[in-house]
Amino acid sequence: MTVQDDLIAVDLVMARARAAQTRYETDATQLRYDRAAQAAGWAIMQPEHNRALAELSVQTTGLGNVADKITKNHRKTLGLMRDIAAAKTWGVVADDPATGITEIARPVGVVGAVVPSTNPAATPANNIINALKGGNAIVLSPSPKGVPACALLLDYIYAEFDKIGADRDLVQMVPAPGSKEKTQRMLEGSDIVVVTGSQDNVRRAYSCGKPSIGVGAGNVTVIIDETADLAAAASKIAASKTFDNATSCSSENEVIVVDAVYDAFVAEMAKTGGALVQDEAAIIAKLWPNGHLNRDVIAQDADKMLVALDMVGKVPADTTYLAVETAGIGPDHPLSGEKLSRVLALYRAKDFDDATRIAGDILSYQGAGHSIGLHSSDDSRALALGQTIPTCRVIVNQAHCFATGGAFNNGMPFSLSMGCGSWGGNSIDDNLNWRHFIQTTKIVREIPAVEPAVEDIFAEYWAATGA
Missing domain, CATH: 3.40.309.10 (Aldehyde Dehydrogenase; Chain A, domain 2)
Known part of the structure; x- marks a missing residue:
């Protein structure tokens, strides 16, 4: 295939994802979003699936060890499912009579996610669950060595989706084999980009022209x-x-x-x-x-x-x-x-x-x-x-x-992607979590005016400076 053929293939994936997301959001309910997220969570946590993913991850990437990847896949996903269990990501999520503002949760659309070879199952699963919980579709671009594990994870998710009648096109990956050109095309076709891994990929995401969430280097x-x-x-x-x-x-x-x-x-x-x-x-x-x-x-x-x-x-x-x-x-x-x-x-x-x-x-x-x-x-x-x-x-x-x-004995959100704020050149300073996968529409109503007098604001300053 030529490079142009590769790009056309990516475009088709993105088009299917966008159509699926539109259907997912139409006539949505919180239960619909929750069920899809639960399906993806069980797809990786089911013990036989977990072991198969861990073994394939180590076999194909040569990184880490099977026993610990099984633990990571289980605990990171279990913790995430706990975090999102009561989260409201559909419909009215806030209503304040004092300000006259009502907030409605809305999906961000199609999420483009670049994931590393160090966690080729746990990281994509985390992104997928968060995306689905927020009413989004997601397209993954795994590292070349992470492709087999990512593909197997998607097979498991599709099997769970079939049980609940969910659309398989909500979760896809860039057609293998991966390439920088394909990943770039995916980034440009997404509504929001999430990148975990190399700082080269983070920089490319920030320059792709779409809202991007990158995470910084650890040390x-x-x-x-x-x-x-x-x-x-x-x-x-x-x-x-x-x-x-x-x-x-x-x-x-x-x-x-x-x-x-x-x-x-x-x-x-x-x-x-x-x-x-x-x-x-x-x-x-x-x-x-x-x-x-x-x-x-x-x-x-x-x-x-x-x-x-x-x-x-x-x-x-x-x-x-x-x-x-x-x-x-x-x-x-x-x-x-x-x-x-x-x-x-x-x-x-x-x-x-x-x-x-x-x-x-x-x-x-x-x-x-x-x-x-x-x-x-x-x-x-x-x-x-x-x-x-x-x-x-x-x-x-x-x-x-x-x-x-994130741990069960501290209050940090369960995540495999840590934002590093301006110090790390990132747009977030929190652990990547479900809140980053939704946006809100505000209904703004008129309320009685709250307008202070100038002296209410500056009296203390005037007294301190003699103004």
């Missing part, structure tokens, strides 16, 4: 201060760092430990499988051969990682991740950036203020806006980070990759 930095429960901190970091082989953008990449508890934390870290490495040059040489991340290390199991980094016999046999001592920050010090592997950069700070400075420098280099972690019993320090560090989330005393995208 999670965590501070451990002298008041922290060191054993708990080490255990949570180990669980988070190794989950799905560090494929999550919320996986810890740098840990900054204050001097007073540095050695004690290293000892606790060793108990959880974290091996201290002091020869950073050797790790850098193996992790970034030719200046690029080593594919034999990215998102691999511990045994494969240790072989690729030539660490077998140099660290304990039960090592599950490496903590590499370093002090450098910036492009000449790659350990200070995202590593997508079971490798952690370990920094030593004089005190909390110094740790805050180091964290700010790291995030200014990479990961601004995404999130920062703190293990501490002093809550004022979380507030201090929230007021000074360029971040949208301060995760306190939690396993970061489980907490940032």
Whole structure:
């Protein structure tokens, strides 16, 4: 097929999606939207489907591990279904007699979603469920390696749709094989664009001429201060760092430990499988051969990682991740950036203020806006980070990759896409959620005038300035 044929094929998909969305919205009810979202949710959570998707994801992308992907597919979807269960996305959603304004929820239309290879089932499922809940159609553009898992997910969704009489054209993907040209055509034909993954794709989305929601790069930095429960901190970091082989953008990449508890934390870290490495040059040489991340290390199991980094016999046999001592920050010090592997950069700070400075420098280099972690019993320090560090989330005393995208023991919306605000070059600072998939029409009625006198507004200012 020629490039023009490919573009025509995309146009046909978009046309079917638009027609399906119009039918979906016509004579809609909240139940209709809810049923479609439930169908998509069960399509991935059904245990046999979940396992098949996890196995295919690892087989085709070579990233992560099956057991953790099963957990991710289940918990992320279950949490999302909980979040949207009572959400009202159709009809009148607000009515305020005081302002005379009535708000009616409306779909955004056709959603174009670009999804990454790191979560080729969980991320598209999250987007699909949110889109359907809001009355939209959605067209997906998976990464090339993520195509098989995405296609299988759609097959499962179609089977559930057939049970409830839903239109299959509400959920489609760009015809395989994927290409930049096809993705661009999809973006341009959508009503709103949602992009998770590479920053190149985010930038392309923002320049496609349509409203776009992109999310920023992760490079999670965590501070451990002298008041922290060191054993708990080490255990949570180990669980988070190794989950799905560090494929999550919320996986810890740098840990900054204050001097007073540095050695004690290293000892606790060793108990959880974290091996201290002091020869950073050797790790850098193996992790970034030719200046690029080593594919034999990215998102691999511990045994494969240790072989690729030539660490077998140099660290304990039960090592599950490496903590590499370093002090450098910036492009000449790659350990200070995202590593997508079971490798952690370990920094030593004089005190909390110094740790805050180091964290700010790291995030200014990479990961601004995404999130920062703190293990501490002093809550004022979380507030201090929230007021000074360029971040949208301060995760306190939690396993970061489980907490940032929503957890059953915190109040964040369940999501696999974290907005990073202006610091990360994003249009949102929240976790991507159902609210981003609807818009509202306002009915505006006349009310008694509320017009202040000039002195009501400026009297205090005049008194303060002598005006």
